[in-house]
Amino acid sequence: MNDLKQKYLGQIADAADENALEAIRLAAVGKKGEVALKMRELGKMTPEERQVAGPALNALKDEINSALAAKKAGLADAALDARLREEWLDVTLPARGRRQGTIHPISQVSEEVTAIFAEMGFSVAEGPRIDTDWYNFDALNIPGHHPARAEMDTFYMHRAEGDNRPPHVLRTHTSPVQIRSMEAMGAPLRIICPGGVYRADYDQTHTPMFHQVEGLAIDKDISMAHLKWVLEEFVKSYFEVDGVDLRFRASHFPFTEPSAEVDIRCSWEGGTLKVGEGDDWLEILGSGMVHPNVLKAGGIDPEAWQGFAFGMGIDRIAMLKYGVPDLRAFFDSDLRWLRHYGFSALDQPNLHGGLSR
Numbered sequence: 001m002n003d004l005k006q007k008y009l010g011q012i013a014d015a016a017d018e019n020a021l022e023a024i025r026l027a028a029v030g031k032k033g034e035v036a037l038k039m040r041e042l043g044k045m046t047p048e049e050r051q052v053a054g055p056a057l058n059a060l061k062d063e064i065n066s067a068l069a070a071k072k073a074g075l076a077d078a079a080l081d082a083r084l085r086e087e088w089l090d091v092t093l094p095a096r097g098r099r100q101g102t103i104h105p106i107s108q109v110s111e112e113v114t115a116i117f118a119e120m121g122f123s124v125a126e127g128p129r130i131d132t133d134w135y136n137f138d139a140l141n142i143p144g145h146h147p148a149r150a151e152m153d154t155f156y157m158h159r160a161e162g163d164n165r166p167p168h169v170l171r172t173h174t175s176p177v178q179i180r181s182m183e184a185m186g187a188p189l190r191i192i193c194p195g196g197v198y199r200a201d202y203d204q205t206h207t208p209m210f211h212q213v214e215g216l217a218i219d220k221d222i223s224m225a226h227l228k229w230v231l232e233e234f235v236k237s238y239f240e241v242d243g244v245d246l247r248f249r250a251s252h253f254p255f256t257e258p259s260a261e262v263d264i265r266c267s268w269e270g271g272t273l274k275v276g277e278g279d280d281w282l283e284i285l286g287s288g289m290v291h292p293n294v295l296k297a298g299g300i301d302p303e304a305w306q307g308f309a310f311g312m313g314i315d316r317i318a319m320l321k322y323g324v325p326d327l328r329a330f331f332d333s334d335l336r337w338l339r340h341y342g343f344s345a346l347d348q349p350n351l352h353g354g355l356s357r
């Protein structure tokens with residue numbers, strides 16, 4: 001009996017895992033195990049022998065079962081310890097930084113411009129990018145023979161044979177929105193129209209899609225003087241300078257009369273633009289008094305109302321403020337300058353297929 005005890009307690013102590021323990025349990029105290037066999041032999045013993053051997057076998061069985069349970073718990077503890085060591089986690093490590101997206105510079109400048117004009121009482125009007133040639137040209141006093149209407153300069157929408165709808169174009173300026181606003185709201189009116197426009201042009205200073213913001217103020221006695229003040233306030237605020245000289249140069253647009261291109265005083269010292277000082281002049285926008293034909297097209301009586309209008313390229317003024325040399329940088333996946341100005345979200349090769357093309 002003592003041999004049995006030594007044997008099984010020894011095996012239990014050496015068992016490497018739960019499977020080994022189970023095998024020992026079956027061999028020792030299972031239904032057909034060695035202790036059960038010994039119990040069967042009790043019948044052959046004398047009552048005196050049985051009285052000694054019976055309790056001793058039961059005690060042996062209990063002892064083996066307790067040893068098995070203790071070893072099982074020990075193995076489980078050891079397994080948990082090993083797992084905890086394996087899955088160790090340093091909660092004091094600094095968190096991994098998350099890349100953040102940023103607003104596109106065109107959207108940012110568009111918002112800056114909108115905010116400046118909003119302070120002067122202009123609200124924002126928006127309209128379709130595909131519009132009829134009437135809204136895009138005729139209503140703006142651009143006659144049928146005007147070169148701007150040629151397919152060379154304007155993207156016309158394809159029309160199937162037999163389609164009798166008026167020709168549609170990708171708007172070449174945001175002016176159709178202003179005609180629609182005049183129709184919808186009448187006079188007086190003070191709006192700006194920011195948005196994408198399309199022209200068949202592509203070089204260092206032109207992309208087929210670019211962005212404009214146009215402004216329109218219509219009232220009983222609006223003059224070029226109001227126009228000048230509004231533009232001065234805009235330039236000071238946008239370029240963050242206290243004062244600036246504006247120069248109006250006589251020009252011609254079909255939709256304004258008189259018309260003027262507007263330059264601002266600046267210097268280009270060391271290749272950097274400084275607005276408001278120096279001896280250079282920089283053209284930033286076109287403007288004028290709304291042509292009576294345009295007021296009429298928008299359903300406004302030119303005998304009772306007059307107004308000023310202006311238009312500028314958002315991409316262009318973004319380039320000037322942020323020093324972008326080539327307009328194509330905005331649209332052409334050349335992200336070097338964006339990186340230069342800290343637009344780090346765009347600096348992920350896996351997102352954009354690399355930085356050079």
Ligand code: 2U9
Nearest residue numbers: 175178179212255286287309310311312313
């Ligand atoms: C209405 C009446 C008049 C908008 C105007 C300009 C002059 C102009 C250009 C600037 C650079 C276009 O983006 S650009 O290429 N625009 O010079 N735009 S006056 O005149 C309007 C608009 C709407 C109803």
